[in-house]
Amino acid sequence: MADRIGIGILGFGTVGQAVARILLEDAAAMEARTGLRLELRHVVARDLTKPREVTLPDDVLSADPARMFSDCETQIVVELIGGVDRAKELIRAALQAGKDVVTANKALLATAPREIFSAARTAGRCIAFEASVAGCIPIIESVRRGLVANRIDAVHGILNGTCNYILTRMLDDGISYAEVLADAQRLGYAEADPTLDVDGTDSAHKLAILASIAVRQSCELDRVQVEGITNIELNDLAEGRDLGYVCKLLASARRHDDGLELTVAPTFVPREHPLAAVSGPFNAISVYGSAAGHAFFYGRGAGGMPTASAVISDIVDTAIGNARRTFEQLVALPDQTPSAKYRTTGESIARHYLRIGLLDRPGGIGRIAAALGAEGISIATITQHEPPRDSATHVVPVIVTTHPVKRIAIDRAVAAMTTIKGVVGRPVCIPVFTGETDAK
Numbered sequence: 279m280a281d282r283i284g285i286g287i288l289g290f291g292t293v294g295q296a297v298a299r300i301l302l303e304d305a306a307a308m309e310a311r312t313g314l315r316l317e318l319r320h321v322v323a324r325d326l327t328k329p330r331e332v333t334l335p336d337d338v339l340s341a342d343p344a345r346m347f348s349d350c351e352t353q354i355v356v357e358l359i360g361g362v363d364r365a366k367e368l369i370r371a372a373l374q375a376g377k378d379v380v381t382a383n384k385a386l387l388a389t390a391p392r393e394i395f396s397a398a399r400t401a402g403r404c405i406a407f408e409a410s411v412a413g414c415i416p417i418i419e420s421v422r423r424g425l426v427a428n429r430i431d432a433v434h435g436i437l438n439g440t441c442n443y444i445l446t447r448m449l450d451d452g453i454s455y456a457e458v459l460a461d462a463q464r465l466g467y468a469e470a471d472p473t474l475d476v477d478g479t480d481s482a483h484k485l486a487i488l489a490s491i492a493v494r495q496s497c498e499l500d501r502v503q504v505e506g507i508t509n510i511e512l513n514d515l516a517e518g519r520d521l522g523y524v525c526k527l528l529a530s531a532r533r534h535d536d537g538l539e540l541t542v543a544p545t546f547v548p549r550e551h552p553l554a555a556v557s558g559p560f561n562a563i564s565v566y567g568s569a570a571g572h573a574f575f576y577g578r579g580a581g582g583m584p585t586a587s588a589v590i591s592d593i594v595d596t597a598i599g600n601a602r603r604t605f606e607q608l609v610a611l612p613d614q615t616p617s618a619k620y621r622t623t624g625e626s627i628a629r630h631y632l633r634i635g636l637l638d639r640p641g642g643i644g645r646i647a648a649a650l651g652a653e654g655i656s657i658a659t660i661t662q663h664e665p666p667r668d669s670a671t672h673v674v675p676v677i678v679t680t681h682p683v684k685r686i687a688i689d690r691a692v693a694a695m696t697t698i699k700g701v702v703g704r705p706v707c708i709p710v711f712t713g714e715t716d717a718k
């Protein structure tokens with residue numbers, strides 16, 4: 279006789295409906311695979327009149343979470359409402375009611391990790407959160423358990439499918455950021471308000487969670503240096519391609535002798551690295567471990583069903599007691615690990631690409647070269663293009679690539695360039711990915 283596990287879902291949107299669909303439609307297959315009878319007992323939403331794609335059995339849908347919390351036959355509560363404050367309140371209430379919790383809420387886990395995890399410990403329950411990073415890719419489980427033999431030296435991820443879709447389409451179709459974004463919103467790859475995706479915040483949330491697990495230290499969200507993709511132009515992507523690179527919004531955690539470095543930034547990835555081949559809305563993560571070397575993970579990072587795949591794996595893990603053991607024994611959660619020691623900002627060394635808008639007048643290139651030279655930056659290549667035929671401004675893009683140099687020197691040179699006569703706007707700077715060579 280299969281063990282019966284009662285499940286309640288908070289939130290009946292994209293992911294909540296997909297989880298409900300699998301629980302209802304694949305119940306027999308899930309039972310055959312796991313030996314568990316996963317019974318969906320409660321679903322909570324705000325608007326009970328809204329049309330939904332999944333039909334629930336009578337009496338399952340309500341607007342009242344208390345019904346779920348007081349039901350002693352519901353053992354696992356799945357939080358899929360998103361946001362921070364209300365989700366935190368509901369998770370606390372579920373834990374206090376003796377439920378284990380599964381969540382996909384990266385914003386909450388990244389902004390209040392100690393609070394959430396210590397609430398679970400105090401209540402003697404556990405929280406599983408595989409779906410909070412990289413959708414269907416089992417990356418939390420892999421770094422925590424599968425790669426437990428390793429000191430993880432670096433993690434580099436394409437963790438936001440919206441940004442990857444935008445960067446891929448810009449280059450493939452030769453269209454601007456604004457055009458692709460509008461199209462992505464129409465096709466449902468981007469939210470109506472895409473700010474948290476395109477400004478890098480969503481990737482930073484996921485990186486803070488993943489890095490905390492990977493390096494077994496507490497990685498604070500405000501220590502992630504974040505830059506989004508809003509300043510990237512089609513020109514930059516095309517120049518990068520000519521230089522042998524593909525531009526990706528890369529979320530990186532790197533361990534150095536002098537501390538940890540956490541960054542989210544548009545980065546030129548050499549074409550031969552597997553991350554460069556990740557296109558469209560897909561996610562991928564390169565993990566560099568002391569024993570394993572390079573391990574690469576790839577899959578759908580968002581969407582109802584891919585995310586539900588990770589949620590269901592957490593439900594099963596929780597039901598069979600694995601999640602509890604992991605939570606208690608593989609002690610690497612932010613409420614119990616020391617805060618990471620961070621490398622000083624600007625110390626990272628990489629080759630850099632710069633695009634400088636320059637008025638087409640004598641002496642401009644010389645002044646740019648002098649600004650770079652003043653910071654000890656060695657130029658690898660420099661190219662000045664013809665101004666576009668229809669340009670009334672006579673602003674020409676000057677493309678510079680540098681030899682490896684500290685980021686702080688680049689930032690100082692960029693600041694100096696903004697004051698140079700003839701330089702228009704702020705130069706765009708994209709570091710070149712150096713992979714495991716800079717992951718000590």
Ligand SMILES: NC(=O)c1ccc[n+]([C@@H]2O[C@H](COP(=O)([O-])OP(=O)(O)OC[C@H]3O[C@@H](n4cnc5c(N)ncnc54)[C@H](OP(=O)(O)O)[C@@H]3O)[C@@H](O)[C@H]2O)c1
Binds near residue numbers: 291413579
């Ligand atoms: N969508 C993805 O691809 C994806 C991928 C990875 C992780 N996630 C995470 O998964 C979570 C859910 O995302 P989603 O895309 O499924 O969101 P969504 O489509 O906006 O659905 C949210 C659901 O929560 C309900 N809700 C919101 N506030 C509520 C409240 N105060 N009380 C009760 N119900 C409330 C909404 O009810 P109504 O429908 O009645 O308004 C809706 O059903 C988020 O944390 C998100 O970051 C999503």
